[in-house]
Amino acid sequence: MDNFLASVARPSFLQRFLAWSVHLITASGALFGLFALHAIHEERWLIAFWLMGAAVVVDGIDGSLARRFGTKHLAAKVDGAMLDNIVDFLNYVIVPAFFLIEAELLPPLLRLPLAGLIALCSAYQFCQVDAKTDDHFFKGFPSYWNIVVFYIFLWQFQPLYNALILGALCVLIFVPIKYIYPSRMEYLSEKQIFRTGMLGLTLLWGVGSSWLLFQYPRPQHQVTIFLIAYMILYIGASIYRQIVPLGEEWDPDRLAGLRKFVRR
Numbered sequence: 546m547d548n549f550l551a552s553v554a555r556p557s558f559l560q561r562f563l564a565w566s567v568h569l570i571t572a573s574g575a576l577f578g579l580f581a582l583h584a585i586h587e588e589r590w591l592i593a594f595w596l597m598g599a600a601v602v603v604d605g606i607d608g609s610l611a612r613r614f615g616t617k618h619l620a621a622k623v624d625g626a627m628l629d630n631i632v633d634f635l636n637y638v639i640v641p642a643f644f645l646i647e648a649e650l651l652p653p654l655l656r657l658p659l660a661g662l663i664a665l666c667s668a669y670q671f672c673q674v675d676a677k678t679d680d681h682f683f684k685g686f687p688s689y690w691n692i693v694v695f696y697i698f699l700w701q702f703q704p705l706y707n708a709l710i711l712g713a714l715c716v717l718i719f720v721p722i723k724y725i726y727p728s729r730m731e732y733l734s735e736k737q738i739f740r741t742g743m744l745g746l747t748l749l750w751g752v753g754s755s756w757l758l759f760q761y762p763r764p765q766h767q768v769t770i771f772l773i774a775y776m777i778l779y780i781g782a783s784i785y786r787q788i789v790p791l792g793e794e795w796d797p798d799r800l801a802g803l804r805k806f807v808r809r
Contacts, residue, residue: 556619564619571607571625574600574632581640585647590698593644594758597691600636601751604629605727630671633688638667641690645711650697652704659711663690666715680791682723682783686714692754699757700769723787725779733782735791743782750775 556564581596611617611625642660645651651659667688670676678684693714697707725733727747730740753768753775 556615560614561619563614564616565623567607567610567614567616568620568623568625568628570603570610571628571632574603574607574636577603578632578635578640581636582643585640585644588647590644590648591758591761593640594695594698597636597640597695598755598758600632600640601691604633604636634667634671637688637691638664638671641694644694644698648698650694650704650707651711652708655704655708659708662715663711666718670718677726678723681726682786683726684721684723685719686717686722687724688718690714695754695758696772699761722784724783725786733786733791746775746778 577596577600581593581600584590584593584596607629616625642663645660645663646656667690670685670688673684675684676687693711697710702710725743730744730747733740733743750772753772756768757765757772
């Protein structure tokens with residue numbers, strides 16, 4: 546039982562209020578998604594990204610708040626996991642897919658097909674029973690389409706290159722690699738220093754991304770280098786944890802598998 550619930554035999558009105566408030570926070574992501582769609586329709590690209598960023602912040606904190614305030618037990622009439630998935634599909638898939646249709650980031654003939662492919666593949670990814678694994682990782686590319694669209698917008702790649710990137714990521718949805726869950730760093734490593742370090746870098750990544758958006762269109766080369774380095778670290782750590790599960794770092798068989806993987 547959650548520590549929050551264990552402190553009292555009968556939850557108070559305040560505890561129930563706080564538990565239900567977490568559902569409201571999660572649901573607020575739907576408002577950010579709706580407003581982002583309107584901003585995209587109005588071609589107010591930067592405002593759309595700020596709204597998408599606000600939705601990411603909500604998604605990053607609501608799970609911790611739900612565990613802290615015992616929402617699963619004190620506000621059980623609402624399925625928080627289902628609510629979270631609905632809001633996430635809107636903000637991580639539909640909003641960025643619509644952005645790709647409206648903005649000039651893809652070849653004209655590929656805008657609708659690629660946006661549709663993203664929606665279709667992501668619907669599969671969201672509905673897998675183990676899309677979030679028992680050890681709290683994402684399986685397959687976790688439909689970070691809002692982040693992908695943000696970077697290809699900022700970095701102004703050629704439309705054909707953008708299409709190739711998006712197509713490759715659609716394929717990676719079906720490749721069962723585990724990706725780190727940014728708000729569940731306790732499953733990254735048994736060592737506190739690694740968990741704290743990765744969490745700190747993730748927060749710096751969020752600050753750096755916000756800074757790029759704030760400074761747009763002025764280039765920020767040092768920040769960009771850090772963001773690229775963070776993404777490489779994130780992918781590398783995810784692949785490592787796929788090959789060497791938590792608690793098995795010194796298993797000779799696992800290490801042999803890692804060496805074979807590196808040789809490839």
